[in-house]
Amino acid sequence: MKFFGNETIITAFLAGIREGTLAHAYLLYGEKGIGKTTCAQYIARLLESDGAEHSLAPLLDVYTLLPEEGKTMIGVDAARAVKAFLSEKPLRSTKRTVIIPDAELLTDEAQGALLKIVEEPPASALIFFIAQDPQTLTPPLRSRLQKVYMRKMPKERIAEILTEEYGVEKKTAILRAARSFGRLGEALRAEEKKEETSDDVYSFLERTIVSLWEKDKRKYAPLLRTLLLRESLITRYTVNANLQKKAIEEIVHDAL
Numbered sequence: 246m247k248f249f250g251n252e253t254i255i256t257a258f259l260a261g262i263r264e265g266t267l268a269h270a271y272l273l274y275g276e277k278g279i280g281k282t283t284c285a286q287y288i289a290r291l292l293e294s295d296g297a298e299h300s301l302a303p304l305l306d307v308y309t310l311l312p313e314e315g316k317t318m319i320g321v322d323a324a325r326a327v328k329a330f331l332s333e334k335p336l337r338s339t340k341r342t343v344i345i346p347d348a349e350l351l352t353d354e355a356q357g358a359l360l361k362i363v364e365e366p367p368a369s370a371l372i373f374f375i376a377q378d379p380q381t382l383t384p385p386l387r388s389r390l391q392k393v394y395m396r397k398m399p400k401e402r403i404a405e406i407l408t409e410e411y412g413v414e415k416k417t418a419i420l421r422a423a424r425s426f427g428r429l430g431e432a433l434r435a436e437e438k439k440e441e442t443s444d445d446v447y448s449f450l451e452r453t454i455v456s457l458w459e460k461d462k463r464k465y466a467p468l469l470r471t472l473l474l475r476e477s478l479i480t481r482y483t484v485n486a487n488l489q490k491k492a493i494e495e496i497v498h499d500a501l
Contacts, residue, residue: 248287249406249429250280250398258288267340268391269366272348272374272382275395278430282346284395285373292371293338306338310345317350324355328362331370340371348374349381360386397427407432416455424473450475450493457497471496 248255261267273281289307308330312319331341345351351359363372363386379387400422406429407418425432454472457465475493 247410248280248283249410250402251284251395254284254393254395255287259291262288262292267371269370270363270372270374270390272376272379272387272390272392273395274376274379274392276397276428277377278425278428278434279395279397280430281375281395282344283430285342285344285375288373289338289340289342289344289371292340292342305336306340307342307344310343311347312350318352319345319347319350319355320352321354321358324351324358327359327372331362331367331372335369339369341367341369342371342373344373344375346375348376349378351382353383356383356386360389363389398429400425400427403427403429403432416459417451420455420458446493453493453497468497468501 258267271285273284275281286304286307289304293304293306294302308327310319310323310327313323327343330343333341335341359372360383362370366372374382374390376382379392382390400419403425404415404418404422407413407421408415411433413421421432450472454469457469457472462469472493475496
């Protein structure tokens with residue numbers, strides 16, 4: 246597992262691991278898709294694999310707190326499970342790590358239960374709260390957390406990562422990097438969506454967008470917005486490839 250971007254944050258966490266000065270609870274915040282949860286997972290893996298970031302071994306000392314099946318919020322019972330997990334001794338790591346990818350979903354009661362844990366944590370406890378906006382957490386809990394703001398990445402760096410690490414063709418990588426607005430996660434999700442959708446129609450649409458972008462992205466801005474919207478729709482729904490290609494061709498023809 247690799248982690249890209251926010252190198253100063255990773256350096257600080259590595260120093261904390263090396264010197265034994267990690268806090269018990271952090272709030273990683275910033276825009277969606279910039280790697281907050283990935284950062285927490287990366288730190289947990291380093292702790293559990295003695296610094297081997299490429300280890301593929303399953304993580305035994307990590308608990309991810311998510312809403313229970315069929316629920317949209319994380320209630321107090323789920324939060325209490327965190328206490329039980331943290332009360333056990335680590336199996337392989339020096340820490341028992343809890344990751345809460347959507348801290349915004351914690352009810353006030355759940356936050357109250359977690360506040361008690363944060364105030365009197367077991368010695369080996371490490372909790373990562375993940376949120377886009379810190380203000381979604383209650384003031385008492387928020388005040389007890391070490392806050393870490395995660396920044397966007399330059400589009401040039403994202404394009405470089407896409408080509409060198411994920412084998413994306415250079416022109417496509419540049420386009421996806423520009424459309425990601427500094428969020429590597431969003432650029433990678435575009436590749437995942439492509440794999441889940443009809444390769445034929447998605448590739449056709451992708452080539453069309455890249456071609457117009459290279460010709461004159463300012464001149465064709467309205468058309469590009471229309472095609473990007475259609476791209477979003479076909480990645481979400483099952484589509485008839487032939488009908489979609491015909492529709493795309495007609496949209497482009499009418500606009501040019």
